[in-house]
Amino acid sequence: MxxxxxxxxxxxxxxxxxxxxxxxxxxxxxxxxxxxxxxxxxxxxxxxxxxxxxxxxxxxxxxxxxxxxxxxxxxxxxxxxxxxxxxxxxxxxxxxxxxxxxxxGTPGDTLMLNSELIAEGTDVFSPDTKALYSYPAESEEVMDCVLSSLGITENQLAGYTPEGNYIRSFSYYEHYLVTQRMDGRFSLTPLYPENSCKAYPFVVPKKGVPVSIYPWNAALIVNMIAFHEKKNAYIKGDTVFVEGKPRKEYTFSQNYYWMASNDPVNIxxxxxxxxxxxxxxxxxxxxxxxxxxxxxxxxxxx
Missing domain, CATH: 2.10.109 (Umud Fragment, subunit A)
Known part of the structure; x- marks a missing residue:
């Protein structure tokens, strides 16, 4: 050759x-x-x-x-x-x-997010951001039981208010879990309410598992159904319609994930x-x- x-x-x-x-x-x-x-x-x-x-x-x-x-x-x-x-x-x-x-966020996880999603120019929001909350000192025993039952074992006291209330730091999701488990027995008061951001639970869709539709996730759910599930979906009034039928929940045909940058400013x-x-x-x-x-x-x- x-x-x-x-x-x-x-x-x-x-x-x-x-x-x-x-x-x-x-x-x-x-x-x-x-x-x-x-x-x-x-x-x-x-x-x-x-x-x-x-x-x-x-x-x-x-x-x-x-x-x-x-x-x-x-x-x-x-x-x-x-x-x-x-x-x-x-x-x-x-x-x-x-x-x-x-x-x-993997399929089936719950993330605490703000409701302003998929829109350019919205405020930067990090679901892992922690905030300080106070609660009555006499409720500390109940708080310890709640944290233990939720598996939140590394959340230590952050201090005390001048009135003698206890202070702890919670992420948005931890705050959601603790509030649900306490069932109104006492309240967590934001230490700096002017810096607090309203957060809502968003379930990451898992194939074959129904996802409930609420006012705060309706726009995101409709976008996903229309864009990725390839079905006619829209919001009329306070109701989500899929293929012309009102829906209070939707079962997705595939798994989804929530991806985040390391830099919270990069959206x-x-x-x-x-x-x-x-x-x-x-x-x-x-x-x-x-x-x-x-x-x-x-x-x-x-």
Whole structure:
């Protein structure tokens, strides 16, 4: 065989090998913004495992959505996914731009969020933000029992008010759980009410499990039904209609996830585009192959 043919064959084999690996096993993306700092920095190249959650069959516009050996996205993992709400909805899911964020809500979880979702220009809201609350000192024994029953074991007293009331710090979700469990026996009073933000429970949709519709989640639910479930859904008055019928709950056909940036100021995450359907999930971010600074080459992403 002539030498140049040997070189050509080697090049073709190398190209085919790269294409097979990228198609079946690992893909790569670059971090476009500062939203995931200090975990991932702008400009870094990241390796993503396509089998992390099962291999998603390409060409969804032709073959539909299929995933071989599917597995669940776990809370806290950094995930690569396609844009759930592109400007051009005619583009096939697997051809849309890529986003990378941390999963903080898995199917069936309850998140405490504000009701202003999927709207540009809304105030920044972090569901994990903690606030200080006071309650009567004589209710401390009841509080200890409530916290113990909920498994909130690391919530220590933060101080005392001049009136002698006790002070503790709760996240929005912890406040919701504690309030429900106390059932009106005593109230938690915000220490700084001017800084408090009204939060509501949002259930992350799980395939086959009905999600109740309330005034605070109606707009988000309708958007998801219309955009991802591909059904005619709208709000008329205070009622949600799906395919012309009033609904107080809806059962979704697939699992969804809530994705969040590390940077609470960067709202290019689920606060902007809502829950991410499993059809849009590509894989888990594994390692940094193109670092932005010294000592980060092939660092494991956590």
């Amino acid at each position: 002539k030498p140049y043919l040997t070189y050509i064959r080697a090049i073709v084999i190398a190209i085919l090998a790269v294409l097979i690996v990228r198609t079946l096993f690992v893909t790569s993306c670059f971090i476009p913004s500062s939203g995931m700092e200090n975990t991932l920095y702008r400009g870094e190249g990241v390796l993503v495992g396509k089998w992390s959650y099962g291999w998603r069959v390409p060409l969804q516009s032709v073959f539909g959505y299929h995933r071989l050996l599917p597995d669940d996205v776990r809370q806290g993992e950094i995930v690569l996914f396609n844009n759930p709400m592109p400007a051009d909805t005619s583009i096939s899911v697997d051809c849309r731009e890529l986003y990378i964020s941390r999963c903080i 290019n995450d689920s606060r902007l585009f809502g829950f991410v359907p499993e059809t849009h999930v590509i894989g888990k971010a594994l390692r940094i192959w193109y670092p932005s600074r010294k000592g980060r080459f092939m660092k494991k992403i956590q």
